[in-house]
Amino acid sequence: MATLLQVRNLTTQFFTSSGTVRAVDNITFDVDEGETVAVVGESGCGKSVSALSILRLVPWPPGKIVGGSINFMGQDLLEMSNDDIRRVRGREISMVFQEPMTSLNPVLSIGLQLTETMQHHLGLSPAQALKRAAELLEMVGISEPKRRLAQFPHHLSGGMRQRVMIAVALSCEPKLIIADEPTTALDVTIQAQILELMKDLTKRLGVALVVITHNLGVVARYADRVNVMYAGKIIEMGSAQQIYHQPHHPYTLGLLASVPRMDQPRGTRLIPIDGQPPDLTRLDGGCAFRPRCRFAVDRCAQEFPPLENIDSGHVSACWRVKEINELKNAS
Amino acid sequence: MTNAIPFVQIRNLKMHFPVTEGVVIQRTTAHVKAVDGVSFEIPKGETLGLVGESGCGKTTIGRCILQLETATEGEILFEGIDLTQLSQKELVPTRAKIQVIFQDPYSSLNPRMKIGNMLDEPIRVHGIITDKVKRKERVRELLSICGLDPRFSDSYPHEMSGGQRQRVGIARALALNPEFIICDEAVSALDVSIQAQVINLLEDLREQFNLTYLFIAHDLSVVRHISNRVAVMYLGKLVELAEGNELFDNPSHPYTRALLDAVPIPDPQAEAERAHSVIQGEIPSPMNPPSGCVFHPRCPLAVDSCRNEIPEFRQTKTGHWVACNQI
Ligand SMILES: Nc1ncnc2c1ncn2[C@@H]1O[C@H](COP(=O)(O)OP(=O)(O)OP(=O)(O)O)[C@@H](O)[C@H]1O
Ligand SMILES: Nc1ncnc2c1ncn2[C@@H]1O[C@H](COP(=O)(O)OP(=O)(O)OP(=O)(O)O)[C@@H](O)[C@H]1O
Ligand SMILES: [Mg+2]
Ligand SMILES: [Mg+2]
Numbered sequence: 001m002a003t004l005l006q007v008r009n010l011t012t013q014f015f016t017s018s019g020t021v022r023a024v025d026n027i028t029f030d031v032d033e034g035e036t037v038a039v040v041g042e043s044g045c046g047k048s049v050s051a052l053s054i055l056r057l058v059p060w061p062p063g064k065i066v067g068g069s070i071n072f073m074g075q076d077l078l079e080m081s082n083d084d085i086r087r088v089r090g091r092e093i094s095m096v097f098q099e100p101m102t103s104l105n106p107v108l109s110i111g112l113q114l115t116e117t118m119q120h121h122l123g124l125s126p127a128q129a130l131k132r133a134a135e136l137l138e139m140v141g142i143s144e145p146k147r148r149l150a151q152f153p154h155h156l157s158g159g160m161r162q163r164v165m166i167a168v169a170l171s172c173e174p175k176l177i178i179a180d181e182p183t184t185a186l187d188v189t190i191q192a193q194i195l196e197l198m199k200d201l202t203k204r205l206g207v208a209l210v211v212i213t214h215n216l217g218v219v220a221r222y223a224d225r226v227n228v229m230y231a232g233k234i235i236e237m238g239s240a241q242q243i244y245h246q247p248h249h250p251y252t253l254g255l256l257a258s259v260p261r262m263d264q265p266r267g268t269r270l271i272p273i274d275g276q277p278p279d280l281t282r283l284d285g286g287c288a289f290r291p292r293c294r295f296a297v298d299r300c301a302q303e304f305p306p307l308e309n310i311d312s313g314h315v316s317a318c319w320r321v322k323e324i325n326e327l328k329n330a331s
Numbered sequence: 332m333t334n335a336i337p338f339v340q341i342r343n344l345k346m347h348f349p350v351t352e353g354v355v356i357q358r359t360t361a362h363v364k365a366v367d368g369v370s371f372e373i374p375k376g377e378t379l380g381l382v383g384e385s386g387c388g389k390t391t392i393g394r395c396i397l398q399l400e401t402a403t404e405g406e407i408l409f410e411g412i413d414l415t416q417l418s419q420k421e422l423v424p425t426r427a428k429i430q431v432i433f434q435d436p437y438s439s440l441n442p443r444m445k446i447g448n449m450l451d452e453p454i455r456v457h458g459i460i461t462d463k464v465k466r467k468e469r470v471r472e473l474l475s476i477c478g479l480d481p482r483f484s485d486s487y488p489h490e491m492s493g494g495q496r497q498r499v500g501i502a503r504a505l506a507l508n509p510e511f512i513i514c515d516e517a518v519s520a521l522d523v524s525i526q527a528q529v530i531n532l533l534e535d536l537r538e539q540f541n542l543t544y545l546f547i548a549h550d551l552s553v554v555r556h557i558s559n560r561v562a563v564m565y566l567g568k569l570v571e572l573a574e575g576n577e578l579f580d581n582p583s584h585p586y587t588r589a590l591l592d593a594v595p596i597p598d599p600q601a602e603a604e605r606a607h608s609v610i611q612g613e614i615p616s617p618m619n620p621p622s623g624c625v626f627h628p629r630c631p632l633a634v635d636s637c638r639n640e641i642p643e644f645r646q647t648k649t650g651h652w653v654a655c656n657q658i
């Protein structure tokens with residue numbers, strides 16, 4: 001399949017009174033048509049900011065994209081005029097935001113929020129848009145859609161708001177959907193329903209999906225490829241199989257070990273990754289994970305390790321990547 | 332146990348929201364039966380997990396306990412006192428003992444307040460620590476036990492990531508040394524490694540201060556991990572309640588079984604090999620719930636009588652409660 005999105009050396013920073021927050025630091029990745037790419041990583045590592053950067057929604061001040069390029073269907077999104085990028089947003093690329101309450105307008109009815117974009121981007125009449133809005137709500141599993149259209153966000157449960165956001169994102173049949181924690185507020189059965197719905201769009205219409213999630217079960221089931229981020233950088237990238245069965249970065253190893261699993265006995269204590277997440281205003285030239293890494297050596301403090309090839313499509317940024325399997329087994 | 336007053340006790344709680352139509356003159360055209368006759372107890376020091384379909388009424392139960400909604404019917408007893416009968420003033424001392432970690436952290440944090448002040452204020456207002464320097468110390472401590480760098484004291488909520496804001500919510504709930512915490516999707520915005528840290532923290536605090544939790548969450552592996560007992564809710568009603576191992580090893584209610592079947596396993600191989608069944612049938616409306624057993628239109632075990640008979644919530648084994656007539 002053709003490449004739809006090419007992100008190259010994307011770097012986004014926040015210039016705050018307590019220093020420069022290096023939220024996204026030189027990340028490079030591709031998304032193909034019809035593909036589902038999952039982005040995982042610790043809280044605060046730059047997942048949402050990288051998504052916002054793709055749509056140029058990083059708030060200035062204090063945030064700014066300071067470098068890189070984002071090629072989408074032959075055009076660099078970073079070079080586009082404001083009018084052009086507005087046309088891309090919602091129409092060609094849509095986004096499901098992490099916290100539904102912040103992106104739904106509290107004083108507008110659900111119906112209005114859904115129909116507005118469709119009238120604007122697809123040129124539907126108000127009646128057509130309303131009919132389509134009801135269908136969309138039904139698709140995301142909301143009962144009595146007509147009545148719900150007249151309600152306001154605070155009348156809905158957390159998961160219903162999240163599904164309204166998803167309905168908005170699907171409404172204009174975009175080429176790329178960036179979904180930031182789209183199913184955290186949903187129970188597993190509705191989660192499955194929504195993800196099947198999105199997966200079906202990728203298969204049928206070649207829509208590409210970038211899913212930011214910390215639910216490693218969801219990643220295992222739906223992702224073709226996985227980008228693992230730490231402190232603003234992509235530190236490991238590979239197919240879902242490679243990441244789960246052949247993880248090659250100490251952070252990824254720690255991440256997989258800390259998941260509570262249904263197939264483990266209850267009452268076992270969880271194994272978090274020790275130590276605190278790094279302060280993104282105080283990064284040095286070394287590997288940001290080293291203070292928490294069991295395998296760190298002197299070199300890790302001096303130089304950031306480059307992404308090293310492990311297998312086809314599988315890369316990892318660790319100085320000890322060659323020994324990682326022995327190290328893992330030894331400890 | 333039998334004679335003692337239960338720490339938290341909910342009796343036949345109902346919360347029906349009016350649904351209105353019309354712009355100028357609003358008419359009530361229906362009611363959302365968000366919570367429809369729910370009863371449970373939580374002994375002190377215990378964690379009750381509460382799970383169920385999105386929109387089934389979990390948050391509403393929490394809001395009723397907190398007296399943020401006026402329950403349509405029912406009793407909410409805290410250490411034997413019915414909170415629904417108290418005046419605003421009488422409620423104050425009790426409310427300080429009950430804290431909440433909200434589902435949507437952003438909307439519950441004041442956007443114009445720095446994180447440090449947000450944590451400092453309640454400690455000052457409730458006179459827990461009067462010394463300013465000591466309070467500042469406590470704020471730093473609260474932040475760091477929640478895995479946040481103390482530099483976030485000077486940040487505003489919009490300067491933080493989703494998971495960082497969620498941890499501010501947790502720190503704020505802990506600030507007042509509560510006895511009972513309602514955790515509504517309290518760890519759902521956190522990645523697994525920080526989630527593990529926070530869950531361990533919640534467990535340590537429970538141990539240390541004999542805290543009691545109502546733990547609302549969708550992540551069943553987390554609920555299974557932290558809860559002593561688990562209640563399963565569907566469309567405003569409890570359908571099953573049992574001790575954790577029992578519920579996860581021997582789920583009885585067809586809805587509970589469907590829910591457990593849908594949990595994705597964090598392993599792509601295992602996921603690819605396993606069958607995925609989705610609950611069939613239309614999602615029913617809380618404005619117009621099905622007659623009889625509310626689950627019958629989607630239930631694989633349903634027979635004719637399920638359409639008319641409301642199943643009783645009964646004990647099938649000691650401590651294992653189920654609302655289903657087919658088992
Ligand atoms: N407006 C802002 N001003 C200053 N710093 C910011 C701002 N927005 C985000 N940041 C910082 O940028 C970093 C990356 O944030 P981002 O929201 O991308 O994290 P994330 O990976 O999505 O985390 P989570 O899983 O918690 O949502 C964080 O450390 C955050 O504190
Ligand atoms: N203020 C309100 N006015 C009208 N209806 C409401 C109100 N608050 C909640 N509801 C309705 O009550 C029902 C239960 O909502 P609640 O938020 O308790 O669900 P929930 O179980 O927490 O769901 P989720 O898992 O999605 O957060 C929903 O149908 C919702 O639309
Ligand atoms: Mg985020
Ligand atoms: Mg809720």
